[in-house]
Amino acid sequence: MHTHGVKVNAGSATNTIKYICEDPQAVTGTDQKEHIINGEVGHNLLEFALGADINIEHACGGVCACSTCHVYIEEGMDLLSESTEAEEDRVEEAPGIRRNSRLACQCEIKKCGKITVRVPAWNRNAVKEIPH
Numbered sequence: 001m002h003t004h005g006v007k008v009n010a011g012s013a014t015n016t017i018k019y020i021c022e023d024p025q026a027v028t029g030t031d032q033k034e035h036i037i038n039g040e041v042g043h044n045l046l047e048f049a050l051g052a053d054i055n056i057e058h059a060c061g062g063v064c065a066c067s068t069c070h071v072y073i074e075e076g077m078d079l080l081s082e083s084t085e086a087e088e089d090r091v092e093e094a095p096g097i098r099r100n101s102r103l104a105c106q107c108e109i110k111k112c113g114k115i116t117v118r119v120p121a122w123n124r125n126a127v128k129e130i131p132h
Contacts, residue, residue, distance in 0.1 A: 014038075014041055014112040015076075015109055015114070016037075016038060016113075016114045016115070017037050017045070017114075017115045017116075018035070018036045018075075018114070018116045018117065019035045019036075019037070019049060019052070019054050019119060020033060020034055020116065020117070021033050021035070021054065021119045022120055023121035023122075027056060028055065035052055037051075037052045040109070041112065042108065042109065043108065043109060044062070044106065044107050044108045044109070045071065045102075045104040045105075045107040045109070045117055046062050046069050046103075046105040047062075049119075054119065056069050056071065057069060058104070058105055060105075062105035063105070064086050064090055064103060064105060064106055066093075067090045067091060067093045067103065069103050070091060070094035070095075070096075070097075070101060070102075070103060071119055071120070072098055072118040073100045073107065073116070073117060074100065074116040074117070074118050075114055075115060076116060077102075078111070079109060079110060079111040079112070080107045080108065081106070081108040081109075083102060083106065087102070087103050091103060095122060096120060104117070
């Protein structure tokens, strides 16, 4: 199963989500560091990122089986689903863990408000092949 992007800035959007990309070229192919989108309750942060062309790595397809979609939640942690034991186990495997570390695929939006997500510069799949 692979996670797909959710169309952003659509009709019933209830949240403002700011993605701060420490290495925007790596995840967007542009120099734009901040991306602000609107998103509705019921979807996760990885889906919205992919829908906004922010390529947060997700080697397992967004099923909580790896730690490649590790991000930092800088604002709005209380608006997201609580971390599960499975997520906490995966986060422990991620580089640079902090108190606000989460897996984007597991952060389902539960309440309305503002959310700020920092995508670390090292968020990329080191084994991804480059097209020839």
